[in-house]
Amino acid sequence: MVTEIEKVKLIKAALKAMERAYAPYSGFRVGSAILSKDGKIFWGCNVENSSYGLTICAERVALFSAVANGCREFEVIAVVGDSSDFIYPCGACRQTLYEFSEDLLVIMAKPDGSFIERRLKDLLPWGFKLIR
Ligand code: THU
Numbered sequence: 001m002v003t004e005i006e007k008v009k010l011i012k013a014a015l016k017a018m019e020r021a022y023a024p025y026s027g028f029r030v031g032s033a034i035l036s037k038d039g040k041i042f043w044g045c046n047v048e049n050s051s052y053g054l055t056i057c058a059e060r061v062a063l064f065s066a067v068a069n070g071c072r073e074f075e076v077i078a079v080v081g082d083s084s085d086f087i088y089p090c091g092a093c094r095q096t097l098y099e100f101s102e103d104l105l106v107i108m109a110k111p112d113g114s115f116i117e118r119r120l121k122d123l124l125p126w127g128f129k130l131i132r
Pocket of ligand 1: 026028045047056090
C-alpha cells in the first residue's frame with residue numbers, strides 16, 4: 001500500500017531528476033523516480049545522444065539504477081515531463097517495467113505536482129513474458 005505522502009515524495013524526487021535531464025536534441029526534459037518494495041527510491045532522467053536512437057528514457061534509467069543497486073521488486077514509479085500535460089511512459093518503458101512488476105502503480109505527474117495514476121497492467125495489457 002503506497003501512502004499519499006510516499007507519492008508526493010516520489011513526485012518530488014522525479015522533479016529533481018528532471019533537472020538533470022540531458023535533452024539537447026528534443027529539449028524535452030523528463031524525470032522519474034521508482035520506489036522499491038523495501039522502501040528505497042532511485043532516480044532517472046532522460047539521456048539523449050547525437051545518434052538519436054541511443055537515447056534512453058527517464059523511467060528506464062531509474063529502473064536500471066534500482067536493479068544495479070540490488071532491487072527487483074517495486075511498488076510505484078513516478079514520471080514527470082517538462083510539459084503542460086501528464087506524460088505517459090512509452091511502450092518500451094512499459095514492457096521494461098513489466099519484466100519486474102506487473103502490478104506496479106504508475107504515477108504521471110505535472111511540474112505543478114498534480115498527478116494521475118494507473119496500474120501498469122492497465123497501461124500494458126498482455127505484456128510479453130518469456131515462457132518456454
Ligand atoms: N522520454 C522519456 O524520458 N520518457 C518517456 O516516457 C517518453 C519520452 C524522453 C525521450 C527523449 O529524450 C524525449 O523524451 C523526447 O522523446
